[in-house]
Amino acid sequence: MQSIIKHIAAEVEKCNFLLKIGKRFSGRYDKNLSRYLKIKFGFSLEALISTALIFGLIFGSFTFLFLVNVDLLLAFVLAILIFYVIFLLTKNSIISIYKYESVVLASLAPLVFYEFSLNLETSSIFEAIRSISCSEHPIVSQDFRKVLGKISLGQKPEKQLLSYALIQPSNDLKTAILTVLNADKKVIDIGKYFKEAENEQEKISKEIEIKILLIIVVSTFLPLLLTMIYVFWASPWFIFTVPLAQIFFQIFLARSYRMFILEKLETKRDTLSELEECAEFLETYGRFLELCYSPEVALIKTIENISERTREKLRTIIKKVFFHLTPLNKAWSSFIINFNHPYAVISLKVVNRMLEQSSKAAGRKILKIAAKLRERIQVERKRETLIGAQRLKAKIITIASALLLGFIASLIPVIIYSSTFIFGEPWIYPMNNLLITISLLAAVVIMTYTNCKATIDENMRLHVILAVLAYFLAYGVNSFLQHLI
Numbered sequence: 001m002q003s004i005i006k007h008i009a010a011e012v013e014k015c016n017f018l019l020k021i022g023k024r025f026s027g028r029y030d031k032n033l034s035r036y037l038k039i040k041f042g043f044s045l046e047a048l049i050s051t052a053l054i055f056g057l058i059f060g061s062f063t064f065l066f067l068v069n070v071d072l073l074l075a076f077v078l079a080i081l082i083f084y085v086i087f088l089l090t091k092n093s094i095i096s097i098y099k100y101e102s103v104v105l106a107s108l109a110p111l112v113f114y115e116f117s118l119n120l121e122t123s124s125i126f127e128a129i130r131s132i133s134c135s136e137h138p139i140v141s142q143d144f145r146k147v148l149g150k151i152s153l154g155q156k157p158e159k160q161l162l163s164y165a166l167i168q169p170s171n172d173l174k175t176a177i178l179t180v181l182n183a184d185k186k187v188i189d190i191g192k193y194f195k196e197a198e199n200e201q202e203k204i205s206k207e208i209e210i211k212i213l214l215i216i217v218v219s220t221f222l223p224l225l226l227t228m229i230y231v232f233w234a235s236p237w238f239i240f241t242v243p244l245a246q247i248f249f250q251i252f253l254a255r256s257y258r259m260f261i262l263e264k265l266e267t268k269r270d271t272l273s274e275l276e277e278c279a280e281f282l283e284t285y286g287r288f289l290e291l292c293y294s295p296e297v298a299l300i301k302t303i304e305n306i307s308e309r310t311r312e313k314l315r316t317i318i319k320k321v322f323f324h325l326t327p328l329n330k331a332w333s334s335f336i337i338n339f340n341h342p343y344a345v346i347s348l349k350v351v352n353r354m355l356e357q358s359s360k361a362a363g364r365k366i367l368k369i370a371a372k373l374r375e376r377i378q379v380e381r382k383r384e385t386l387i388g389a390q391r392l393k394a395k396i397i398t399i400a401s402a403l404l405l406g407f408i409a410s411l412i413p414v415i416i417y418s419s420t421f422i423f424g425e426p427w428i429y430p431m432n433n434l435l436i437t438i439s440l441l442a443a444v445v446i447m448t449y450t451n452c453k454a455t456i457d458e459n460m461r462l463h464v465i466l467a468v469l470a471y472f473l474a475y476g477v478n479s480f481l482q483h484l485i
Contacts, residue, residue, distance in 0.1 A: 002093055006041055009051040009094070013043040022046035025053060036098050036169050048094055056087035098169050101139055105170035108137050111342055113176035114372070118350040120180065121365065125157045128180075131349075135342075140173070216394050219450040220401045222246060223443035227408055239412070240435065243442035246450070275377055277310040278344035282351065282370035289363030295328055295355045296321055313338040329356055343376050387455065394451040395463065402444045402467040406474030409440040414482060437475065444471045 012018045023046045034045035060083030067075035112132060119128035129151070133144035147160045158181060165177035223242045284305050288298035299321065303314050313335065320331035332352045339345050347369050354362035413436065448467040452460040 005048075005051060005055075005090055005093060006043075008054070009041070009043040009047045012050045012054075013047040018050040019044070019046045021053065022048070022050035025049050032169065033095065033098055035167065037094070039167055040097075041094070048091060052087045052090035055090045056083040059083065059086045102169040104138050105140065105168060106172040108140055109170065109172035109176045111346075112137065112140055112173065113180065114343065115346045116176075116180050118346065118369070122350060122353040125161070126151060129157060129161065135346075137342075213390070213393070215454040216397055216451050219246065219447050219454075220397050223405060223440065223447060224401065224408070227405070227412075227440065239439040242439055243446055246443050246446035273309075274339050274341045275344050275373060275380070277307070277313065278339060278341070278347060279370050279373035279377065280306055281310050281314065282347065282366050282373065286363050286366035286370060289366065291363075343373060347373060391455045391457050394455045394457070398448050398451050398463065398467055399470050401447060402470040403474040405440045405444055406471035407478050409437050409471075410475045410478040410482070412436050441468065441471055444468065 012022070022044075026045055026049045037048060038044050060079045063082045064075045064079035067078060115132055115135070116128050119131050123131075129144055129148055133141055133148050135141050143164060147157075147164050150160050151157050161177060162181060165174045165181070168174040168177075222245060226242050226245055227239065281302065284302045285298055288301045289295065293301060299314065299318060303311055303318060306314070316338070317331045317335040320326040320334060321328055329352055332348070332355075336345055336348045336352075339348065351362065351366055351369065354365055444467050445464055448464045449460065451457075452463055457463065
């Protein structure tokens with residue numbers, strides 16, 4: 001569908017009349033977004049708005065013509081509703097790409113700045129660009145490979161990097177690159193920028209928390225709301241649409257609101273411990289280098305003064321250097337493989353280059369790198385706490401909703417049959433209780449799945465089982481009490 005929208009928007013870009021209409025409906029003009037769309041897809045924001053209007057009018061017109069013979073007012077209201085929904089879906093299907101890249105690049109800005117700055121201390125700007133292009137950063141590494149290709153054709157690295165910075169959808173990454181370009185590589189204050197970037201990252205984390213909470217609330221109360229509407233509007237045979245509505249929310253709404261980048265922001269315990277091990281190693285190793293020990297002897301001294309877990313990783317490099325007579329720079333590469341955390345990997349690679357140039361001068365720089373890693377550990381621990389709090393909220397709300405849905409599932413047949421005594425006849429023909437139970441149970445499973453996805457919870461299967469048990473507990477207890485009464 002996106003390819004169709006892009007194709008039509010590219011054609012609309014050629015029509016000045018449609019562009020004027022799009023400009024009138026675009027509201028607050030976003031130059032960054034329009035420039036991004038123009039560079040990325042070949043059409044402007046006005047063209048996208050006009051395309052969204054065209055799609056909305058087409059679907060709205062069909063809705064009106066289909067229902068006009070049934071009820072004129074209903075046809076008019078639904079046509080406007082369908083027009084607005086299709087307009088938003090069409091527009092957001094493209095703009096969501098811009099928002100996605102903005103969030104991803106904003107989250108990667110501190111890491112890119114950190115890697116770029118450390119590489120500039122030991123090599124040229126070309127080598128710094130090449131280092132990032134060889135990394136596995138989403139979007140950024142691919143973009144830097146394109147920049148590297150242009151540089152290989154004879155263009156200046158600084159000019160290409162500046163051009164790349166100016167077209168970024170993320171102001172954070174743009175600021176990071178411009179900071180590196182405008183500073184002397186010997187006096188770049190990594191710590192100052194690092195703290196400023198993390199402050200911005202905390203704002204993004206708070207926005208993510210709000211959106212996660214929105215997903216949890218909607219996915220939880222949607223089945224409750226629909227169930228009560230169907231029951232009190234005398235249409236409980238529509239119960240089977242409750243899980244369908246949940247699936248629709250998961251596909252079309254949760255995907256747009258769920259912060260894909262949360263997976264990048266989340267810090268797993270094993271990788272966080274790796275960062276602590278790396279910081280511990282660099283602190284100890286840097287001190288011995290400052291005492292004028294050679295890099296090889298400093299390794300022997302370091303292994304005697306670090307924790308057992310870090311010592312296990314260091315034994316590999318010790319064996320290669322002293323028993324297999326492997327050069328330190330090659331043995332160091334096998335040591336880096338033991339780490340997965342990007343900040344740890346980047347730091348160790350830069351330290352290796354520092355040792356090749358001057359081991360004495362490297363000691364103090366290594367201690368500074370270790371200090372930055374300690375700052376990063378504190379940030380990631382805060383983030384881990386925030387994510388844990390969101391998961392706890394999701395668990396509590398999910399279990400409570402499963403209990404309530406189980407209670408309602410057991411109560412619906414009572415409401416249907418009791419209507420016979422109140423109104424003289426039931427609202428509808430008696431329903432199969434099994435259909436009600438299965439429909440709401442499916443809604444519970446989908447609700448739990450959505451909430452676990454929103455909080456990137458790896459224990460999804462366990463939470464689904466607990467929610468199902470809570471559902472049947474409420475259903476069974478209430479059914480038993482009804483029989484007693």
